[in-house]
Amino acid sequence: MPKTRVGVFVCHCGNNIGGVVRVPEVVEYARTLPNVACVEDNLYTCSEEGLSSIREQIAEHGLNRVVVASCTPRTHEPLFREACEQAGLNKYLFEFVNIREHCSWVHMHDPAMATQKAKELVRMGVAKARFLEPQEEFESSVFPAALVIGGGVAGMTAALGLANQGIQVHLVERDQELGGLIREVRTLFPAGQATEEVLQPLAEQVRNHRQITVHLGSEVEDVGGFIGDFDVAVKADGQVNNLKVGAVIVATGAEELKPTGLYRYSELGNVVTQLEFEERFKRGADVPRDVVIINCVGARIPERTYCGRFCCTTAIKNAIWIKEREPEASVFVLHRDVMAYGVQIEESYRRAMELGVRFLRYDPENPPQILGDGRAEAVRVQHQLMGKEIVLPAELVVLTTPLVARDDNPRLSKMLKVPLGGEGFFLEAHLKLRPIEFSTDGVYVCGSARYPANIPESVSQAYASAAKASIPIREGVVRAEAITALCDERTCSACGNCVEVCPFGAVELQEGRFGRTAQVNPAQCKGCGCCVAACPSGAMQQSGFNDRQLLSMIGALAEEMTGGVGE
Amino acid sequence: MASESSDEGGNGYEPKILVFACNWCSYAGADLAGVSRLQMPANCRIIRVMCSGRVRPEFVVTALSKGLDGVLVLGCHPGECHYSEGNYFTRRRGLLLKNLLQFVGIEPERFQVRWVSASEGAKFADTVEQVTEQIRALGPNRPQGGMHSTEPGDR
């Protein structure tokens, strides 16, 4: 057997790691570890430069184990494994050490402790790496259908994206109608198109598509399984329908914040949200003459720090809509800043000003006051440039509020085993590199479920998620990680503990070369390792997580206590 | 400059705690704590396993007998294990193991099992904080049997 030669690559991640952990110290320390043949630090190990350096060092130093100390295997393991493979090294000879999420980011004020911890984590990683073995992956088939949860613009677009490739889609919508939030919206920025012009053809295509089954008035009750083989229970009218799909797209959107307690909303009938404003005039109410729009209501405050992203645009759209119908109307937009990003939206902003919409900045410390008894009659606001209070007449006050995450996101997130961010929206695997995927394989996200997104953004994300979800479905197979259990028949005593604990019925006692022993069916084994923990003789092991590897990590961690090398 | 004192605990010692975290929930929860920049004590070292049910009692005993101050096993909430029932084994095994530790003279509090989901970054940080303080309060672990004798204050 060739001598074990470990290469260690320590990432600065720009300043993310290097700003806290003293990387050069970790590098020097790693050089002293057993079997380490080369150590290098990289500004970004995941950059092309970092990756090619891994490949070069494998060749130059004859490395047969690679350890990268950087971020999390949940996002970056595939990338580094691929680099190893490209250099001819079996990708299971790679070990990941997390010194960012689990170290520099959570010990930002204690560089000494963080550096010490990083060294120990590297020591543990190297210890495990020494016992890694090459593995072959097992292929399993992908059920050729997809589930899309949510029938708004995002969900419908994603469903069409898949169905037009010939993939069977189940679209589950809780309401009795397709369309989502924009059903309530009258016209769409930036072009001022009627919503129906966009929504109707889209919904029509979805309803008529041969490959799409629309489940209206339905909710997802339960999801089990893995990429390629999800079991989904959909409930409608108390009846449960079981579906099998290979991939899942979350497109459940978001809700407009109802700002109870702010600006006398819900106390005064003529203080409404943007969505309520749109609904009113969709139903044909008279165009009001004096309107005050207040932006950033319930957004960018300590309890809800984010920006609603398209709320300013909605305010601009509706201000223009009033002015175009009632040029004499007085329309004020009270704002904190105007986010009119992109070419067309900036154009609308300018057009609104040309039409005579007045934009006034207010101070969140001294917010506008709604005046009036029983109904809003005027709004008092501190004019920041004039340095004095002014009173604006108001027949209608419109509050621009952000979209907020749906209440039942936690339930769905648990079912699908995908995370939510601090604000309750679904959290993608990586903001930049994997923006519409979760780290759980086979589950994708698009539209406002992820973060407030306008229609063009929701549509692009929907295309992207459909494209991503179609990859495993069209390939027809996924390669399961080679982390399945394996029984050493020579030491198995056929006690059957493993058979009892396996949640998947993957282990059976069978007659073989060494008499009656446990045998694992790799197609059914999902790699949890429960049988390994239950095996009294140590015959059952899990690839990539065998006892020797894990005990060597424990030994390495306890080194200072025991005064010796792990194993 | 941030303070670099690493010896703040009242009794002047920093416990060393081994954590097993399942890939699907708790490891992801730890990642989320990181992404959210939640600050926490630097005493825990995580070993990633696919499921908390993979943690063999022997690992816990080995770690404690080698002198590590505590072992924390983290898994998905009951009923939410990625493999359906792995964490039920963890729970049952954990109870038995606590009895065993007491029997061999190791404070059972040195071994803990907690549930942290992928969306509970804050719970992960709180758990690390709590468990670190509990184990700090127990003082250094001095395994019996002279396997690895540790003189008081020799760390």
Ligand SMILES: Cc1cc2nc3c(=O)[nH]c(=O)nc-3n(C[C@H](O)[C@H](O)[C@H](O)COP(=O)(O)OP(=O)(O)OC[C@H]3O[C@@H](n4cnc5c(N)ncnc54)[C@H](O)[C@@H]3O)c2cc1C
């Ligand atoms: C006042 C206002 C004005 C706007 N104006 C414009 C505009 O002019 N131009 C523009 O581009 N954008 C506009 N938007 C933004 C637009 O509404 C969003 O871009 C769009 O709604 C995002 O679509 P979506 O499919 O992601 O989510 P949604 O439209 O929210 O759709 C989600 C769907 O999922 C369903 N659902 C939710 N949970 C479940 C579940 N658990 N199971 C089954 N189904 C579920 C919901 O019932 C809903 O039908 C406006 C938004 C507001 C609030």
Ligand code: FES
């Ligand atoms: S996968 Fe988390 S406890 Fe089983």
